[in-house]
Amino acid sequence: MRYSAAIPHTLMDPALSRLTRSADKGRLWWVIAAGLATRKGPARRAAMRGLVALAGASVTANLIGKPLLPRRRPAAEVVPEIRRLRKRPTSSSFPSGHAASAAAFVTAAALESPRLGALLAPLGAAVAYSRVHTGVHWPSDIGAGAALGVLVALATRHWWPPHTEARAHTTHPADAPALREGEHVLTVVNPNSGNPADDPTAEIRDLWPRATVIHPEPGADLRTQLTDELRRRAGQVRALGVAGGDGTAAAVASVAADTGLPLALIPAGTLNHFARDLGLRYLADTDAATRAGDAVGIDLGEVEIESDHGTVRRWFVNTASLGGYPEMVRLRETIQRRHPKWPSAVIAMVRTLRRARPLRVRMDGEYLLVWMLFVGNGTYAPKGVIPSRRPALDTGLLDVRYLRADRPYSRVRFLLAVVTNTLGTSHVYTQRDLAALDVAILDGNRRIATDGEVGPLGHRFRFRSRPSALSVYRPGRRSS
Incomplete structure (x- = not known):
């Protein structure tokens, strides 16, 4: 002093x-x-x-x-x-x-x-x-x-684990053609993804003057629209491009996986979970990869949805969910635009659990009563309640998490475990890494949500990981 x-x-x-x-x-x-x-x-x-x-x-x-x-x-x-x-x-x-x-x-x-x-x-x-x-x-x-x-x-x-910019790991290289200026790339641009004022169409046309750019038709199924477009351009398309949110990316990725075409992913949505895991931040990243022909093979999640009207199959690049999880994710991402991720998740959980109706299910032969079920494509980190990133995209596993409703005060115990970060020892919350999962709904039909989009009704859902089902352009270490 x-x-x-x-x-x-x-x-x-x-x-x-x-x-x-x-x-x-x-x-x-x-x-x-x-x-x-x-x-x-x-x-x-x-x-x-x-x-x-x-x-x-x-x-x-x-x-x-x-x-x-x-x-x-x-x-x-x-x-x-x-x-x-x-x-x-x-x-x-x-x-x-x-x-x-x-x-x-x-x-x-x-x-x-x-x-x-x-x-x-x-x-x-x-x-x-x-x-x-x-x-x-x-x-x-x-x-x-x-x-x-x-x-x-x-x-x-x-x-609240710090965010990491490190891209997810994969050891599976993929063969993909080197395409300059977007030549032979059929690109879906959803101008309604992210900020409507930041329509990426003009930027994409400038960088890829040879690409064919289409927009989703209002009220139409994007998968059907894209499949019809590929049929009309038979032999002219060597890669599919997509600029939009995770829902749009998942729809185009499913067509790419079905047709064996590589995917050129352009981050243009609000949160861009899929693009962040791949290490794609800007259109320039995708352009560098397509010019060099750098691509990797990544796993996809698949779910077969059985209903009274038959069975349909859906791919998912990020997550699928039943019960209260779809509502919780939607609320969390809405709140997260103005508040931090961890508090947003807690607020969304509280609101969702207050209104949730438990599911009676048979999960891999075990009868359970659950509030919500989450299935991630790949193993997410951290293992707590906020699965925020994937360290690897080639694990061949699904990240399965569910909250049990057959234990006393399960919702209160769950929230306390979230606050104290003790979910790993909680008796009401379960996390497992599995290659496949069979879930039968015992009290009617429920809708499934995949990659943030509400899907069809069903009473049985068979999930499985499909290793290296999709080839995605990603800059190599030298390019990035």
């Missing part, structure tokens, strides 16, 4: 005073988070995680730490009068809430974007030091507050 007080007066004195006041009640970090949230990707995730950590650190420091560890603040006379705050805080000095908030926000942001964390670190350090410079905290208060903030930010990983 004496060393800091002895620093000669400079223009930094009023600057640090303004900085420390701007950080009161976390206002500085809220403003920064608002700016970061305007950008998609790591910046927005950093803002969301930063605010969660900020709230946790503020509560811990101000409502727990200060009352339990009272400490007198430095006397006003310790620092020169020009540095003193007009309104000095009266709460306990230990630990520093400003330092805790700054460290929490910066550390949380760094978990999502190390580069952004490095840019924010000097600002966080300046906020923390400003409390000593203005004479309202001891250096040890700053150290304790900063340590607390870092710990709270790191603790968010327990419930």
Whole structure:
């Protein structure tokens, strides 16, 4: 404190005073988070995680730490009068809430974007030091507050694993023709996927002037439309392209799998789970792969739906679900556009489980009562309630998760396990990796949802993994 007080007066004195006041009640970090949230990707995730950590650190420091560890603040006379705050805080000095908030926000942001964390670190350090410079905290208060903030930010990983940009692994190369400027590529563009103002049609036509571009016909089945188009262009199409959300991509992928054509996937939807797992972020990624003829073989999920009117088959690239899961996923993705993924999932689960009706099923010969059933194409991570990514696309397995309804207070126990991140030991939630699954509905017919699209009614559903059923263009390591 004496060393800091002895620093000669400079223009930094009023600057640090303004900085420390701007950080009161976390206002500085809220403003920064608002700016970061305007950008998609790591910046927005950093803002969301930063605010969660900020709230946790503020509560811990101000409502727990200060009352339990009272400490007198430095006397006003310790620092020169020009540095003193007009309104000095009266709460306990230990630990520093400003330092805790700054460290929490910066550390949380760094978990999502190390580069952004490095840019924010000097600002966080300046906020923390400003409390000593203005004479309202001891250096040890700053150290304790900063340590607390870092710990709270790191603790968010327990419930909310940081997003990874690493693409999913596959060891199956695929033969695909090298196609320049979209030649021989029949491309489906859904302008209603993602932001309607960002119709990718013009960009695709500019980059692929030789491609044939079609739009989904309103009210028509896209698979049928695409199959008819292929029949009319027999021998002229060597690859299928698709720009749209996961539902559109799944429809085109199913036709590609049936016809043996490679798929050129263009990320143009809202969430783009399938494209993210493949490591495709932009149209340029897909263009580089098609020009080089780089492709990989990936697994697809298949479900046979048996009803009173016969049996139909559907492919799925991401997930299939029965019971409350379709509604939960729809709600989560709607809420997630404005809020972080983990809180969005909790809100969606609570709303869905309140209205859910249990399913009586026979699952691989075992009679069960379940609230919801989730089947993922491939094994998802993490193994908790939020399956967010696939480390590999060639496992030959399905990720099966279900919530039991035949145990006392199963919904309450499930939500408690979610909050405490103890689903792995829960007796009401089951996760298994299987090559195939047979599910019979014992109380009528239910609709299945595949890749976010509601499918047909059925009373028996046979799921299985189809290894390397689809060839997809993806840049090789050198290209990417």
